[in-house]
Amino acid sequence: MRRGPLTSRGAGALALGLALCAGAHAAGSPEALAFGVLLVSLAVACLLSLYLRRSPARVLRTLRPEAVAVGEECAVSLRISGRSPLPTPGGTWTDVVPAGLIGTASGSLPASLTPGMRETLELGYTVTGLRRGPWTLGPLTVVEHDPFGLARRTRRLGGATPVTVTPRVAPLASLSRVGGDAGVALATAERRGQGADNLIPRPYAPGDSMRRVHWRASARLGELMVREEEQESSPQALVVLDRGTSRWAAAAAAPGGDPAFEVAVSLCVSIAWRLANDGYVVEVVDGDGLALAALAAAPGADERDQLARAFATLGTRSADTLPHLDRALVGRTVGPLIVIAGRLEGDDAPVLARLGHRGALPLLFAADPRLDALAEARRAGWRVAALGDDVEDTWLRGTEATHVGR
Structure with a gap:
């Protein structure tokens, strides 16, 4: 609600002064008239002292970090600078914080008694990410008060500053502990420590250095062979996030709208980050094969931020692509194959059965599994788990789940 320029005390003083002036004229009391004029003059002077001041020239808002994950904190710094011929009164300040x-x-704002000097005021506060999506902080609202508390002036200073709330990247357990029975375990420490180059022999060609001759292979094969370095490629992993609108609540179309979809997005980026750190080259796609993100093996902190930002504004789409997912991924064979779905029906079992053969370790997470949908997927060779509120617990239940051999 918009408030007037006078406080309740100032409005009372002005009303009393006017009443005294009117009563003094009727009663013929110069003392009452003088006191009434004093009160009215004081209220007017307090108003003028606030409204004749020049507004601050600049408001600078700084965020650290500029993008904040759900559940994490962001430090906001405000720097207000300006110059006024009059002393700066005290007051209060409020910055607009969005729903995300x-x-x-x-x-509170401190008062300054030094007129004419250029002043810089530093303010700060902390916000926590609540809902994924793009938001804005500000503008800053400052309410100044005169020393007598009779008048106030409300100003909006500066503009709004964009801030992005990204999905939380949860620290998931390594997949290597469950990869042995699926034939996709990685010895990441050894690979990083010893390198990944293999030496294989090939026939000698003119121009090859004699120092590269592989004498043992030459004796075995009866012809001159040389050593050839072959770079060992990193294993592939694929993460699929089903974004079909019919599979999720209507609110999932906007970022931060549906709690179940928010858990799915957080699980998706967390799995991608975990697999990349396990040594996989990871690709994240939606249900029609559209690329959402890609990570090289052993990524750095910048790649983590880019991954989270890529999913900050993601919502559902109109098409129901899960029934045709096997066609979207035709010809692709990977190690871990992770599918994160919304509503899962028993009728989805055939496509899951066809799709499961594309990955050495297929894992399925569903937010709303119907009837025996998870049991059908398990019989098709998938490790399955219902999507819960806790990302780490959901991942553990999925990776530890047993499956029926295909």
Whole structure:
């Protein structure tokens, strides 16, 4: 609600002063008239002291970090600078915090008694990511008060600053502990420590250095062979996020709208990050094969931020692509194959059975499995788990689940 320029005390003082002036004229009391004029003059002077001041020239808002994950904190710094011929009164300040963030963005403003000097005021507060999506902080609202508390002036300073709330990347357990029975275990420490180059022999060609001759292979094969370095490629992993609108609540079309879809997005980026750190080259696609993100093996912190930002505004799509997922991924064979779905029906079992052969370790997570949909998927060779509220627990239940051999 918009408030007037006078406080309740100032409005009372002005009303009393006017009443005294009117009563003094009728009663013929110069003392009452003088006191009434004093009160009215004081209220007017307090108003003028606030409204004649020049507004601050600049408001700079700085965020650290500029993008904040759900559940993590962001430090907001405000720097207000300007110059006024009059002393700066005290007051209060409030910064507008959107629904996607939570925090206390308000405080008191100190008064300054040095007129004409250029002043810089530093303010700060902390917000926590609450809902994924693009948001804006600000503008800053400052309410100044005169020393007598009779008048106030409300100003909006500066503009709004964009801030992105990204999905949480949860620390998941390594997949290597369950990869042995599926034939996709990685010895990541040894690979990183010893290198991944293999030496294989090939026939000698003119121009090859004699120092590269593989004498043992030459004796065995009866012709001159040389050593050839072959770079060992990193194993592939594929993560599929089903975005069909009919599989999720209607609110999932907008980022941060559906809690189940938010858990799915967080699980998706967390799995991608975990697999990349396990040594896999990871590709993340939606149900029609559209690429959402890609990660090289052993990524750095910058890649983690880019991955999270890529999913900050993701919502559902109109098409129901799960029934045709095997066609979208035709010709692709990977190690871990992870599918994250919304509603899962028993009728989806045939496509899952065809799709499961594309991965050495197929894992399925469903937010809303119907009837025996998970049992059907398990019989098709998938490790399955219902999507819960806790990303780490969901991942553990999925990776530890038993499956029926295909």
